[in-house]
Amino acid sequence: xxVDAENVRKIARLARLEVAEERLKPLAKELNDLLGWIEQLxxxxxxxxxxxxxxxxxxxHLRADEVTDGNIxxxxxxxxxxxxxxxxxVPKAVE
Numbered sequence: 240x241x242v243d244a245e246n247v248r249k250i251a252r253l254a255r256l257e258v259a260e261e262r263l264k265p266l267a268k269e270l271n272d273l274l275g276w277i278e279q280l281x282x283x284x285x286x287x288x289x290x291x292x293x294x295x296x297x298x299x300h301l302r303a304d305e306v307t308d309g310n311i312x313x314x315x316x317x318x319x320x321x322x323x324x325x326x327x328x329v330p331k332a333v334e
Contacts, residue, residue: 242270
């Protein structure tokens with residue numbers, strides 16, 4: 240697949256990006272270079288290779304998933320500019 244200046248113009252319009260006319264051809268070349276690199280990656284034989292999430296083996300330390308209500312409502316509301324009856328008071332956003 241090859242990308243030309245007209246394709247770049249259409250992609251930019253769909254992405255709601257303003258691209259100057261003189262940038263269309265250089266962007267088309269960059270996109271073609273990226274697509275060529277992806278084609279090279281598709282040629283790599285990955286049979287038998289396990290997927291990984293990181294190049295370095297790490298152990299994730301998880302805390303116990305315990306549900307609590309916190310019991311700190313008054314401390315949280317103390318930071319609020321305004322509160323009433325245990326709730327934040329905010330300006331009305333919809334008329």
